[in-house]
Amino acid sequence: MKRQLKCLIVAAALAVSACGGNSLTGPDNHDLSGTWIGNDGYGEIRTNLNHTGATLSGTWTAVYAGSGGNLTGTVAGTALSITLMPSVPTRCPFSVTASVVNKTTIQGTYATMNCTIYSSGSLTLTKR
Numbered sequence: 182m183k184r185q186l187k188c189l190i191v192a193a194a195l196a197v198s199a200c201g202g203n204s205l206t207g208p209d210n211h212d213l214s215g216t217w218i219g220n221d222g223y224g225e226i227r228t229n230l231n232h233t234g235a236t237l238s239g240t241w242t243a244v245y246a247g248s249g250g251n252l253t254g255t256v257a258g259t260a261l262s263i264t265l266m267p268s269v270p271t272r273c274p275f276s277v278t279a280s281v282v283n284k285t286t287i288q289g290t291y292a293t294m295n296c297t298i299y300s301s302g303s304l305t306l307t308k309r
Contacts, residue, residue: 211232211256212232213230213232213237213256213261213281213287213308214230214231214232215229215230215308215309216228216229216230216308216309217229217230217287217306217307217308217309218306218307218309219287219304219305219306219307220304220305221243221291221302221303221304222302222303222304223243223245223246223302224243224244224245224246225243225244225245226241226242226243226244226304226306227241227242227244228240228241228242228252228306229241230252232256235255235256235257236253236254236255236256237252237253237254237255237256237261237263238251238252238253238254239251239252240252241265248267248268248269248272249267249268250265250266250267250268250269250272251265251266251268252264252265252266253266254277259280259281259282260278260279260280261277261278261279261280261281261287261289262276262277262278263276263277263278263279264276264277264294265277265291273293273294273295273296273298273300274293274294274295274296275291275292275293275294276291276292276293276294277289277290277291277304278290278291279304279306284308285307285308286305286306286307286308287305287306287308288303288304288305288306289303289304290302290303290304291303291304
């Protein structure tokens with residue numbers, strides 16, 4: 182009886198995990214590629230993400246500041262670690278630590294890095 186119960190529990194767990202369902206880490210819900218638009222507390226931010234495996238790449242624009250550049254990053258589950266490199270070398274790069282809240286929302290924090298001017302804050306991006 183105990184063995185049958187254990188087998189039933191294991192079978193149920195495998196069936197549930199194989200479905201993918203609505204989980205953020207399921208194979209059908211994890212592609213972050215596309216256009217994401219949001220606000221960093223100062224104004225509009227736009228990103229175009231390419232997501233392959235655990236790697237992010239793409240471009241970003243701070244519309245209000247007339248600046249932008251390239252981005253690179255990594256994905257681990259719902260956690261994102263992104264570096265924003267400005268196209269103008271005299272501007273500061275940013276480090277972004279964020280989480281995928283759901284299929285259409287990313288929230289996180291940012292801070293300048295390797296720069297004499299410190300700036301930090303939070304951001305929310307929505308997939309378009």
